[in-house]
Amino acid sequence: MSEKEKTKKNVVKRVVLHFPKRVVDEPILFRLIKDFNLEFNILKASITPEAEGLMVVELKGEQSNYDQGVQYLTNSGVRIQALSQDVTRNEDRCTSCGACVTVCPAGAFTSEPGTMVVRFNSKKCVVCGLCIKACPPRAMELHF
Amino acid sequence: MTKTIDEINQKIKQGQAVVVTAAEIIEIAKQEGVKKAAERVDVVTTGTFGPMCSSGAYFNIGHAKPRIKLGGGKAYLNDVPAYAAFAAADLFIGANALPDDDPRNRNHPGDFNYGGGHVIEELAAGHDIRLTASAYGTDCYPRKKLETWINIKDLNEAVLFNMRNAYQNYNVAVNTTDKTIYTYMGVLKPRLGSAGYSSAGQLSPLMNDPCYKTIGIGTRIFLGGGIGYVAWPGTQFNPGAPRTENGVPREGAATLCVIGDLKQMSSRYLVGTSMLGYGCSLTVGIGVPIPILNEEILRYTTVTDAEILAPIIDYGTSYPNRIPESLGEVSYAELRSGKIKVQGKSVPTASLSSYPRALEIANTLKEWIKNGKFLLTDPVAPLPGPDSGVKFKPLNERPLGEV
Numbered sequence: 001m002s003e004k005e006k007t008k009k010n011v012v013k014r015v016v017l018h019f020p021k022r023v024v025d026e027p028i029l030f031r032l033i034k035d036f037n038l039e040f041n042i043l044k045a046s047i048t049p050e051a052e053g054l055m056v057v058e059l060k061g062e063q064s065n066y067d068q069g070v071q072y073l074t075n076s077g078v079r080i081q082a083l084s085q086d087v088t089r090n091e092d093r094c095t096s097c098g099a100c101v102t103v104c105p106a107g108a109f110t111s112e113p114g115t116m117v118v119r120f121n122s123k124k125c126v127v128c129g130l131c132i133k134a135c136p137p138r139a140m141e142l143h144f
Numbered sequence: 145m146t147k148t149i150d151e152i153n154q155k156i157k158q159g160q161a162v163v164v165t166a167a168e169i170i171e172i173a174k175q176e177g178v179k180k181a182a183e184r185v186d187v188v189t190t191g192t193f194g195p196m197c198s199s200g201a202y203f204n205i206g207h208a209k210p211r212i213k214l215g216g217g218k219a220y221l222n223d224v225p226a227y228a229a230f231a232a233a234d235l236f237i238g239a240n241a242l243p244d245d246d247p248r249n250r251n252h253p254g255d256f257n258y259g260g261g262h263v264i265e266e267l268a269a270g271h272d273i274r275l276t277a278s279a280y281g282t283d284c285y286p287r288k289k290l291e292t293w294i295n296i297k298d299l300n301e302a303v304l305f306n307m308r309n310a311y312q313n314y315n316v317a318v319n320t321t322d323k324t325i326y327t328y329m330g331v332l333k334p335r336l337g338s339a340g341y342s343s344a345g346q347l348s349p350l351m352n353d354p355c356y357k358t359i360g361i362g363t364r365i366f367l368g369g370g371i372g373y374v375a376w377p378g379t380q381f382n383p384g385a386p387r388t389e390n391g392v393p394r395e396g397a398a399t400l401c402v403i404g405d406l407k408q409m410s411s412r413y414l415v416g417t418s419m420l421g422y423g424c425s426l427t428v429g430i431g432v433p434i435p436i437l438n439e440e441i442l443r444y445t446t447v448t449d450a451e452i453l454a455p456i457i458d459y460g461t462s463y464p465n466r467i468p469e470s471l472g473e474v475s476y477a478e479l480r481s482g483k484i485k486v487q488g489k490s491v492p493t494a495s496l497s498s499y500p501r502a503l504e505i506a507n508t509l510k511e512w513i514k515n516g517k518f519l520l521t522d523p524v525a526p527l528p529g530p531d532s533g534v535k536f537k538p539l540n541e542r543p544l545g546e547v
Binding site for chain 1: 193194253255257330331333337338339340373415416417418419420425427480481482492493494495496497498499500501
C-alpha cells in the first residue's frame with residue numbers, strides 16, 4: 001500500500017479526551033466534523049463548566065484527517081488517551097465469578113464454556129463504568 | 145463393598161488413597177461403572193466459593209496496660225463496628241458490618257466499598273488493622289479509651305466462625321419490574337434482562353452428599369485456605385425441602401455452620417465483597433471431602449449440573465414480599481450455558497459464585513489428602529436428615545400492641 005493509499009484508508013478509533021477548563025467552552029467537536037470530516041460517536045461524557053471535562057468518543061474517518069484532527073485537538077490543549085487503557089482488571093482481585101457478564105452493555109466479559117473462567121476483552125470495552133461498582137470483589141478499575 | 149473412614153485414613157497415611165474431585169468422578173463412574181469406581185476411589189473432594197453473608201470472625205486482642213474492658217463498650221476495626229459484648233479482650237466482627245459514616249443506600253444504589261468482610265480479608269492477609277475502642281471504666285479495668293494497630297500474628301486467637309455457609313442449593317434471581325434492582329444476587333436488569341445464580345452445582349459440597357450421609361458435626365473441611373470443621377447445622381437449615389429422585393434438593397435446603405483458625409487462612413479464599421445497593425459480605429472458599437464408604441455414597445457424588453435444578457424467583461416482586469412463587473425451574477447446566485428461558489424469553493445469566501475457584505479448592509483439598517496432610521473425620525453427630533422434621537420457619541409477626 002502506497003503512502004497515499006494509507007492516508008486515504010478509513011480508521012475507527014476510540015479515544016478519551018481530557019478537556020482542561022479553558023477549552024471546555026470552545027466548540028471543539030463541531031470543528032472536528034466541519035474541518036476534518038470526522039464522524040464521532042460519544043460513548044461517555046462528563047463536562048462541567050467549572051472543572052475539567054472528559055469525553056469518550058469513537059472517531060471515524062480517513063487516516064490523514066484523523067491525524068490532523070488529533071493534531072488540532074492537541075494544539076487546542078485537549079489531552080488524548082487511547083481508550084483500551086482506561087478500564088483494567090486487577091487480576092489479583094478477580095475471582096472469575098461472572099457477576100460482570102450481564103452488566104456490561106458491550107459484551108466485553110465472557111464466561112469460557114466448560115471452565116467458566118471470565119475473560120475481559122478490553123477491545124470491546126466502551127468505558128461506561130458499569131462494571132466498576134457491579135464487580136463484587138471490586139476488581140475492575142477505571143483510570144483517567 | 146463398604147469401607148470405613150479408618151481404612152481410608154490408613155491409605156491416606158500411606159500415600160495410597162485414590163482421591164478425585166467431584167468433577168472428575170462423573171467421568172470415572174461413567175467409564176468404570178459405579179460399583180468398580182466405589183471400590184477404587186476412596187475420597188471425592190468438593191468445593192464452593194461464593195458470597196456467604198452469615199460469616200464472621202472473633203478474636204482476643206490481649207490485655208492493654210492499664211487494662212480496658214471492651215465488653216459493653218464500643219470497638220471499631222478500620223472504622224467498621226465490631227461486636228463488643230463479651231469479656232474484656234474478645235471481639236466479634238460480622239461480614240455485613242458497615243462503618244457508621246457509610247452513606248449506605250442514601251445515595252441509591254450505595255457502593256458498600258468496605259465493611260466487615262473486608263476487615264476479615266485484611267486480617268487473613270496479615271495487614272495491620274486500626275482498632276479504636278471506648279469503654280466505661282471500672283475499678284479493675286480503669287481505661288476508657290484505646291487506639292492501636294493490631295495484627296493477626298499478635299492476636300491470641302483469631303477464629304473464623306460462620307453461622308450459615310455453603311447453601312446446598314439456591315434461587316435463580318430475576319427481575320420482572322421495569323426498573324433495575326440491586327440485590328444480593330447482583331444487579332438485575334428490568335423486564336427479565338438478566339438472571340443471577342450462585343452455586344458450584346456439581347462441585348458443591350452438599351450437592352455431593354445431598355442427604356448428609358457423611359457430612360456431619362465435626363467433619364474436617366477446607367475453610368478459607370486453611371483447615372476448619374463443621375460446627376453445627378447452619379442457620380435456616382431446611383432438610384425437608386422438595387427433592388429430585390436422586391435426593392438433590394430443588395431449592396435452598398441445608399447449610400453449614402463452620403469454624404476454623406483464621407491464622408492459617410488466606411485472603412485468596414476469604415474475599416471482602418461489595419454488593420452494589422445491597423451491602424458488604426465475605427466470599428468464602430469451602431471444600432468438603434466425601435469418604436466413599438459404599439456405592440450409594442459414590443452414586444450421590446456423580447451428580448451433574450444437568451441433574452441439579454434451581455427455582456427461578458422474581459426479586460422485583462415476590463421475593464421481597466415473601467410470596468412463595470416460582471417462575472419455573474432451570475438446571476445448572478442451562479445456567480452455565482449463559483442463557484436460560486424464562487416465560488418464553490431468553491435471559492442471559494451471571495454467576496455470583498466462582499466455578500473456577502471452587503474447582504481450585506476441590507483440587508487443593510485433593511492434593512492435601514493425597515499428600516497425607518489432611519485426614520478424614522467421622523462426624524461426632526449427624527446433621528438433621530430429610531426426614532428429621534426440621535423446618536425453616538418464617539417470622540410470625542406479633543404486633544406489640546397485642547398481648
